[in-house]
Amino acid sequence: MTNFIDALAGVDDVLANVVADVVEGLRVATDADVLGVLAAAGRVRRLVDAAMVEAVAVIVERDEAVSHADRATTRYGCRSTAELVQRVTRVSGRTAGDVVAAAQAVRRSVAPSSGEVLPAEFPGMRDALLSGDAGLDGVVAVSGVFRGSLGGRAGILAADEELAAVAQGRAADAGGSVSADELRAMARVWAVFLDPDGSEPVDTRALRKRGLTVGRRGSDGLVPVRGGLLPEVAAQLQLGLDSVLNPKVDVSGPRFVETDDGDGPFEDAADTRTAGQKRHDALAILLAAAAASGELPMLGGAAPTLVVQVREDDLSAGRGWAHLPGYDEPISIGVARQVACAGVVERVVLGEGGRIVSLTTLDRVFSHHQRRAITLRDGGCVIPGCDVPPQWCEIHHVQEHSRGGPTHTDNGVLLCWFHHRTIETGGWQIRMVDGTPHVRGPYWWDAERAWRPATKSPIRRQNQLPLRM
Structure with a gap:
């Protein structure tokens, strides 16, 4: 195995030298040569994807066969395979998740009883990956569409065979190389064909999982919003x-x-x-x-209205802080000034003990x-x-209402x-x-x-x- 690692390390050294030469010469290269470099780099990347995916597939298979304490993820101090991939390869968390998903889709497991090597879930896409015709994005695009599909194993294998042929340029009506997005679109056509009764199960899951969460304001002054929309x-x-x-339409004329x-x-x-x-x-x-x-x-007997609380002296002077209902952290005085400019101001006078002494509404809204x-x-x-x-x-209000500007x-x-x-x-x-x-x-x-x-x-x-x- 050390020979394989040494071979990859040798490719690394050669590729580093080639990249240095390419970067130096690209500025004077023709457009055709630049596109040629881009295409060659894309194939190298897809082949590297194949090595990464297969390595992760081995890790996944070995971890499934042992106890939690003996798993590679545990021994190397990681919570999941994706985290292990991220730390070793230095890719983003999303890419690491894609590598794990692709490994699950194309790995060939070994039957525990007979020791027989079983076919991959997507054998055609596995071949396309190893040949460098479909990269990580392509495998994830196809396998993701059929996740949870009701089309049956035979139908998925038929789709896998045709999509792999398209990726490798072997399809009868192949019109050249296709991107991962094009493979995903073709896979969706197959998914609809294999599930003619519609997407009711998908809709049911979506209804169950729909949601929107407004978080708490963070130290960066922002409130996170998370969720999924139908x-x-x-x-x-x-x-x-x-x-x-929508941008302006560029038309002829003045x-x-x-x-x-x-x-x-x-x-x-x-x-x-x-x-x-x-x-x-x-x-x-x-x-x-x-x-x-x-x-x-x-809401509370009135239309839903954003209420911003601020001291009158601070609003007039343009300094200090304002407050929103439901949030402990103050907001800038600029927010209060904007709301006050376009809305109604209620002046509440409090006595020394906090009693409301007077309440006055200043109607400054344009009719x-x-x-x-x-x-x-x-x-x-x-x-x-x-x-x-x-x-x-x-x-x-160009001249602020608080400074005598009329409505x-x-x-x-x-x-x-x-x-x-x-x-x-x-x-x-x-x-x-x-x-x-x-x-x-x-x-x-x-x-x-x-x-x-x-x-x-x-x-x-x-x-x-x-x-x-």
Whole structure:
């Protein structure tokens, strides 16, 4: 066995030298040569996958035959085979889990009574793995589809044989090499064919396992969300996210760019948020819209309303902390300022002993008529480059209500949840000039930091066209 290890170590040394040469020469290589390197590297990786999977298959088989104390995982201080793989190979936990799953699918067990070597659960995919035609991803893609399948052993073997032939290019209608995703799609076709009665057992399990858990706020200031959604619920959520995140359609027609005098719209802002951050912000918009719709069930005799507690002096001064119901950890004063800007403020005066002395409601919410007028003027979030439509936006008091700013159309602008949340820290500034919003961007967007009129309203843009002729 030492010879095998030495042979692999020799391949390691040779491959390290080849990789060094490849990296050095790739910059001057042709596109065809670069793709050739990529294809060769992919085959090497698939062959390495085969060695890893087979090694793990041996570990799994040996651990099954001995007591817990004598297992390799126990002797090497690991809780599971996946952890052992992760520590030895330095792959991620997810990849280690895939290696173990693939090993279970293609390992050839030995019958304890006769010592006979039994065929693998997926013998065809095992051959494709050992030949380097299907890698770890391909084996996991196929075996995962048939996990818990009701198609019967004969049907699964038939599917395995055809899918392996496709992976190896031996199928009658083979059209070239296929990816792991394509193998998964083909496997799903087979799974539907083998289970013509439908996916009722899968649906039953999904109904039983569905759930959503909102955790406790961590030291990083975030609240973890875990769980699994039913497909139709996930699809509805995705539609909602898409409605907020859908980018503008690039059509031919007028283009609005900065004019020579610096007075025209300028929309080329960079959005540095990740895709995950954008989905988070879109979810915040959807939740706020749902709460404001009046369609949600009553809670405590009123519509579900986010209540943020903050001292009046702290809110006015812009320092200190605020609090959310149900959370012990305080939140930043910026959250309270955003909520106060777009919502109703109740002033509760407490006596020395904590008795409520007075309760006053300060109605600072823009009316429906004001919102429609501001929507007509602004057309959406006024920050250049932001595509959030007006129906998802909040109305921001340009001059804070706590500092005398009126709830008037001349003092309100449309901002999406994200830009409203970060208006004091994101580098954007807004002011009103003759009742219309003007925006000044941060230095990375506009080195001159000029004030520019901002609107997404098609009516106002049409009115500006004659001025550009």
